[in-house]
Amino acid sequence: MEQMVNVFLAGKKYEVPSNLTIMGAVEYAGYQLIRGCGCRNGFCGACATIYRVKGDPELHACLACQTKVEDNMYIAMLPFFPLEKKLYDIEKIKPTEQIMMQLYPEIYSCIGCNACTKSCTQGLNVMQYIAYAQRGEYEKCAEESFDCVMCGVCSSRCPAGISHPQVAMLARRLNGKYIAPKSQHLEDRVEQISRGDFKELIESLMNKPLEELKELYNTREIEK
Amino acid sequence: MGYTQEMTESINKVEAARAANTALEPRRMTAEEKDKLLEEYHPDYKSKEFELLKMGPNKGEKVPHELAAVLQAHSRISGKSIDLSNPDYDVDVLIIGGGGAGTSAAIEADNNGAKVMIATKLRMGDANTMMAEGGIQAADKPNDSPAIHYVDAFGGGHFAAKPELLSKLVCEAPEAIQWLNNLGVEFDKSSDGTMITTHGGGTSRKRMHAAKDYSGAEIMRTLRDEVLNRNIPVVDFTAAIEIIKDDKGAAAGAVLLNMETKEILVARAKTVIIATGGAGRMHYQGFPTSNHYGATADGLVLAYRAGAKLLYPDSLQYHPTGAAYPEQIFGALVTEKVRSLGAKLVNVNGEVFMHPLETRDVAAASIIRECSSRGNGVHTADGIGVWLDTPMIELKNGEGTIEKRIPAMMRMFAKYGIDIRKEPILVYPTLHYQNGGVDISADGMSGVENLFVAGEAVGGIHGRNRLMGNSLLDVIVFGRNAGKHASAKSKDVNVGKLTLDHVSAFEKELAEAGIETELVSPKLLPVYTHGNPRFEAKNF
Numbered sequence: 001m002e003q004m005v006n007v008f009l010a011g012k013k014y015e016v017p018s019n020l021t022i023m024g025a026v027e028y029a030g031y032q033l034i035r036g037c038g039c040r041n042g043f044c045g046a047c048a049t050i051y052r053v054k055g056d057p058e059l060h061a062c063l064a065c066q067t068k069v070e071d072n073m074y075i076a077m078l079p080f081f082p083l084e085k086k087l088y089d090i091e092k093i094k095p096t097e098q099i100m101m102q103l104y105p106e107i108y109s110c111i112g113c114n115a116c117t118k119s120c121t122q123g124l125n126v127m128q129y130i131a132y133a134q135r136g137e138y139e140k141c142a143e144e145s146f147d148c149v150m151c152g153v154c155s156s157r158c159p160a161g162i163s164h165p166q167v168a169m170l171a172r173r174l175n176g177k178y179i180a181p182k183s184q185h186l187e188d189r190v191e192q193i194s195r196g197d198f199k200e201l202i203e204s205l206m207n208k209p210l211e212e213l214k215e216l217y218n219t220r221e222i223e224k
Numbered sequence: 225m226g227y228t229q230e231m232t233e234s235i236n237k238v239e240a241a242r243a244a245n246t247a248l249e250p251r252r253m254t255a256e257e258k259d260k261l262l263e264e265y266h267p268d269y270k271s272k273e274f275e276l277l278k279m280g281p282n283k284g285e286k287v288p289h290e291l292a293a294v295l296q297a298h299s300r301i302s303g304k305s306i307d308l309s310n311p312d313y314d315v316d317v318l319i320i321g322g323g324g325a326g327t328s329a330a331i332e333a334d335n336n337g338a339k340v341m342i343a344t345k346l347r348m349g350d351a352n353t354m355m356a357e358g359g360i361q362a363a364d365k366p367n368d369s370p371a372i373h374y375v376d377a378f379g380g381g382h383f384a385a386k387p388e389l390l391s392k393l394v395c396e397a398p399e400a401i402q403w404l405n406n407l408g409v410e411f412d413k414s415s416d417g418t419m420i421t422t423h424g425g426g427t428s429r430k431r432m433h434a435a436k437d438y439s440g441a442e443i444m445r446t447l448r449d450e451v452l453n454r455n456i457p458v459v460d461f462t463a464a465i466e467i468i469k470d471d472k473g474a475a476a477g478a479v480l481l482n483m484e485t486k487e488i489l490v491a492r493a494k495t496v497i498i499a500t501g502g503a504g505r506m507h508y509q510g511f512p513t514s515n516h517y518g519a520t521a522d523g524l525v526l527a528y529r530a531g532a533k534l535l536y537p538d539s540l541q542y543h544p545t546g547a548a549y550p551e552q553i554f555g556a557l558v559t560e561k562v563r564s565l566g567a568k569l570v571n572v573n574g575e576v577f578m579h580p581l582e583t584r585d586v587a588a589a590s591i592i593r594e595c596s597s598r599g600n601g602v603h604t605a606d607g608i609g610v611w612l613d614t615p616m617i618e619l620k621n622g623e624g625t626i627e628k629r630i631p632a633m634m635r636m637f638a639k640y641g642i643d644i645r646k647e648p649i650l651v652y653p654t655l656h657y658q659n660g661g662v663d664i665s666a667d668g669m670s671g672v673e674n675l676f677v678a679g680e681a682v683g684g685i686h687g688r689n690r691l692m693g694n695s696l697l698d699v700i701v702f703g704r705n706a707g708k709h710a711s712a713k714s715k716d717v718n719v720g721k722l723t724l725d726h727v728s729a730f731e732k733e734l735a736e737a738g739i740e741t742e743l744v745s746p747k748l749l750p751v752y753t754h755g756n757p758r759f760e761a762k763n764f
Contacts, residue, residue, distance in 0.1 A: 020754060021552050028754040034461065034483050038350045039516050041556050042636060043441050046350065066639055068552060087453050090408055122635070142410060146436065147631055150445065169449050173408025176446070180410060181417030189364040189398040201371045202395060205378075206387040217379030218255045222428045223367065 005071040022049055022064035022075060036079035042066045045151035048078040048121060061119040061153040081152035083163040088170070095174040097136030104167050107134055109160040116154035116164055122147050126154045126164050133167050139179050141171035226550065226605065230572070231650070234602050237574030238611050238648050245568055246616045250579040258586050265589035265596070267542055267653075268688075273509050274538055279737040280730075281533040281671070288508045291521060291537060294745035295528050296734060299727045300465045301479055302744070304488070308468065308722040311477065311492035313459070315341045316714040317707070318478060318493035320464040320523070323351025324440070324696065325679025326499035327447040328703030329710070330456050338711035340456050343480055343491065345463035345518055345748060349448045352501050352516050352680060353699055356440025357559035357632060358424065359432040360700070361693035362397035365421060368429040370394040377694055380426040380583045381659075381687025384536065388666045389685045393694065393701055400700040401433055409446045410435050412629075422564040424692030425544075426583035432693045437559050437630040440696055462489065463522070463748050466727055467496060467530040467675065470720035475530060475675035477722065483748070492722060494714035495674045497706045498523040502658040502680040503540075505750040511655040512555025514543055522746035523681035527662045529730050532670035535683035536660030541690055544569075544587035546654025548609030550640045555654040560584070560692040561630060562612060566620040570611040570648065571600035577610075585689040588653040595652065602650060609652040614644040657695060659688055668706035674717060678706035 003018040007025055016025040023037060038046030047064035054072035064077060086103040093099050100107060107130055116126035125144055132141035145168035154164045192198070205213070227235070253261070263269050274286040279296060287295065317333045319326045322344030333340045342348065363373040373394040378385055401419075405411060412420040412434050421430045435442035451458065461483045468477035468490070475496040480489040500523030504515025513519070524534060545558040563569075563580040569587070571577050571594050578590045591610050595601030601608040614633075618625050626634055626645050637644050661683035668676045679699040686694060734741075753759035 017754070019551060024552075024752070024754050027752045028756045030753070030756070030759060032749065032751055033517075034346075034749070037517050038346060039355045041355055041514070041553075043438070043632070044350060044354050044516075046347065066636070068640075085449075085452055087455070089453065090450070146410075146442075147438065147635070149441070169445060172410055172442075173446060173449065176408040176410035177406060180413060181415065183364075183405070183411075183413060183417045183419050185366060185418060186362075186364045186398060186402055186405070190402050193370065193395055193398060198370045198395065201369070202374060202391050205371055205374055206391055210383055213375070213378065213383060214255070217375055217383075220372075220375060220379075220428050222252075223423070223430055 005069055007069050008074045010076060016069060018069060020069055022067050022069055023047055025069045026064070036064065036077040040065045043149060045149035046079065048081070048151035048153050049075060050078060050153070051075045061121050063121045063151065078153065078156065081156050083152055083155055083166050085163070085166045090173055090177060095138050095178045100133055100136065103170065104163070106161050107167055110162060111160060113159060115157040119153045119157045121151050121153055122149060124148060129168055130162065130164060133171055138171040138174045141168060142175035145171065228604060230603050234572045234574070234611070235648065238570050238613055241574040242613060242616060242619065245570060245576050245613065246619045248576055250576050252579045253582060253586065261589045261593065262585060265592045266585055267509050267511070268539055270509070278739060279733045280528055281531060282537065287537045290506045290508055291503070293741070293743055294521060294525050294747055296739050297741055297743040297745040298734070299529065299731065300481070300744045301724070301727065302731055306479055306488060306490065306724060308490055308724070312489040313341055313491040315339045315491065316494050317497065317710050318343065318491050319497045319499055320478060321499035321501060321679070322348035322458060322460070323499060323501050323679060324353030324444055324447065324699035325703035326497070327451050328700050329497050329499060329678055329707030330451055331447070331454070332704045332707030333711035334454050334456055336708060336711035338714055341491065342451070342456065342458045343462050343464055343478070344458065344460050345483055347460050348451065348458050349444050350516060350518060351444065352519060353440045353696065354444040355514065355516060355557065356696045357437040357557060358561040358564070359434035359439045359693045360401065360696040361424065361427070361431050361691065362401045362433060362697065363394065363429065363431050364398040364401065364419065365429065365431065368431055370397070372429055373397065373431065376426060376428050377686065377691055380691045381689050384687030386684040392666055392705070393685055393698055396701045397697055400697060404443060404446070404700065407446050407450055409443055412436065422561065423581055424560055424564060425581045425587060426691050432564060434561065437561055437632045443696065464526060465746060466724065467526050468492070468722050468724060469530065469726055471723055472720045474673035476719045492719065494717040494719055495676060495710040497676040497678055497710050498527055498662065498681050499678045499703065500681050504655045508540055508655055511542065512546060513655040514546055514555060514557035515655065518749060520747040520750065521658070522748065523677065524661060525746040527670055527672070527675065527677060530672050530675060530726055532672045532675060533663045534660060535663035536688060537683065539659035539688045540655060541584055541657035541659055542588040542653040543656035544584055544591055544653050545612055545651040547649065548607050548652040549604045549650040551606065552640065553636060554607070556636065557654065557656070558612060558649065558651055559630065559633060562614060562617070562633060565617045565625065565629060567612050567614045567616050570613050572602045573600060583689055583691065591653055604650065607652065609650040611648040612651045613648040615646055615648065618645055657690055659683070659686055659690055667709040668702060669709065674713060676706040676710045678702045
């Protein structure tokens with residue numbers, strides 16, 4: 001017989017098997033999720049959840065699809081949290097310090113409480129990446145924030161009103177487009193293709209008899 | 225930890241053999257060996273799991289039972305009267321689905337000056353694209369070419385791809401990477417800008433580009449950000465439940481359903497793009513899936529009812545390495561990149577039983593054989609699997625490689641106390657990809673005028689098996705392609721009188737074929753009750 005635990009979904013008590021994730025427990029209780037459920041694999045940030053365990057004052061944040069239930073867990077799902085997303089034209093902005101000041105000036109109001117880092121469902125050093133963003137160090141901000149799933153829990157805890165995931169998103173796009181080195185081999189290949197360098201070769205493949213193609217495939221050389 | 229005694233004993237054998245297994249270069253199978261293996265062990269070859277369609281454009285062709293049920297089901301609007309005279313939305317291009325293909329299409333249609341709208345049943349970015357881990361292929365290295373990419377993909381797909389689609393895929397791949405990079409997608413590069421590329425199963429050149437093991441997430445969040453920057457309207461939590469046509473028989477919009485309030489809405493459009501993704505949540509043959517919550521083959525149902533023909537709807541991809549332990553992540557994807565980086569598949573006795581980079585169908589069949597007739601699987605409390613010996617990665621490439629290159633995998637298992645740098649992980653095939661889908665021409669249009677399809681809902685780009693990294697590529701290449709063509713086409717379209725006559729005709733055909741069912745489709749979302757006896761008794 002499977003072991004059961006008590007969980008409180010938005011305050012209401014349900015008895016659920018102890019081996020379930022929080023998401024599984026919500027479904028076991030009889031809910032069909034529309035909000036608060038996305039990839040079910042820890043990549044999309046749809047199932048941000050906060051909880052307390054009875055008797056312990058500490059507030060926890062997690063992804064419901066990636067966290068096992070515990071006995072006496074008080075669970076509140078946070079399927080949406082308002083983040084401030086500024087609009088910009090990626091072709092027109094530049095990776096200068098000023099762009100952060102213009103678009104997300106509130107990051108300079110950070111009081112260093114570190115509540116963002118403590119609440120991150122991915123275990124990221126959120127306050128550190130905001131510090132990099134403040135200094136215009138977008139490459140470091142991009143690297144530090146890379147695993148962000150944009151669930152928004154950090155922003156729900158921020159007394160300065162910062163939308164951390166959006167700040168990081170901007171930093172990553174600036175880094176990817178402007179700061180990271182250009183790939184010459186890629187530019188060259190795109191140019192060769194648009195010149196039509198491979199056209200004849202591809203067309204000859206498309207028109208080859210099946211037996212010849214099979215032979216070609218089965219005897220092709222594989223790079224070590 | 226809940227390892228069984230068999231698991232613990234087997235891990236000891238895996239550890240003892242690790243150094244020798246890491247150095248080993250296993251033989252690749254011959255073409256004959258692969259054919260025989262697939263016939264005997266691949267789920268696509270289990271004839272009792274399929275049935276012949278009794279009606280519709282693919283009448284007489286075989287599909288999985290679960291797909292037949294939704295293709296031959298009632299419309300969600302049967303018996304309802306829908307007022308088409310006052311559309312709630314009126315646009316040039318209606319895009320159904322907000323994943324990688326839908327957003328790529330939206331950006332290109334917007335570039336073309338079209339009035340675009342995305343309708344998506346969950347949030348924008350809730351899609352299999354978000355979950356693609358390993359990477360995206362493109363032949364952009366000097367020792368590679370689109371022609372070599374073509375041969376790899378054509379052979380890997382059992383020579384069944386439509387040549388005009390596959391050639392487009394490989395020839396436009398480098399430009400797709402460049403387009404993404406210019407939007408700000410962060411690809412793994414060395415300090416001189418050279419893309420860091422690896423092998424995938426069945427590739428003959430190292431052409432897998434990646435963004436750690438968040439490749440799809442990095443692409444998806446960037447595309448989503450770009451759609452928002454452009455102020456393209458996104459109507460989220462709103463599913464398309466029927467294509468609307470005009471009196472000339474062309475697609476001209478869709479009936480939409482607000483997933484929460486259940487309000488029915490009408491969108492009128494000059495052209496429509498179906499970009500609804502895959503079907504893992506149909507759980508064909510009872511398999512677990514690596515797919516997104518909303519992957520329920522909706523696009524196939526919509527297109528089929530509108531009269532579009534499907535291609536290879538009987539062909540599914542089972543990813544060889546779904547998590548088999550712990551049970552909380554049963555079926556979750558363990559990226560192929562783990563094998564690209566040097567981890568090998570090892571059986572209960574600590575033996576490497578195959579080359580780790582065979583194509584996915586061959587690898588999945590080989591694991592199923594190991595766990596069935598050969599009796600070399602590792603039993604968990606309620607399942608079976610083989611080891612994927614992740615510590616080999618650091619033995620081969622040095623300490624720190626796992627954290628740097630596959631952080632998501634490290635995190636996923638660490639949550640359950642498994643350090644993949646030190647311990648192997650247990651895997652078994654999981655339902656991963658819909659190889660088949662709606663048949664399209666090179667401009668992205670289905671058999672129905674002005675009805676375009678892009679992404680996983682398309683069939684025929686890859687044939688009957690798909691190589692790793694070619695679907696992220698396909699959503700970008702064919703998403704952009706559909707966006708360009710659908711917006712160009714919209715400039716010459718005069719929409720006639722809107723009609724849903726094809727839906728009533730379909731209902732009539734259903735009755736004539738003698739199909740009695742209470743099922744309505746598209747399915748929209750799966751229902752999970754995790755064995756709760758209170759609900760299992762009811763009709764789920």
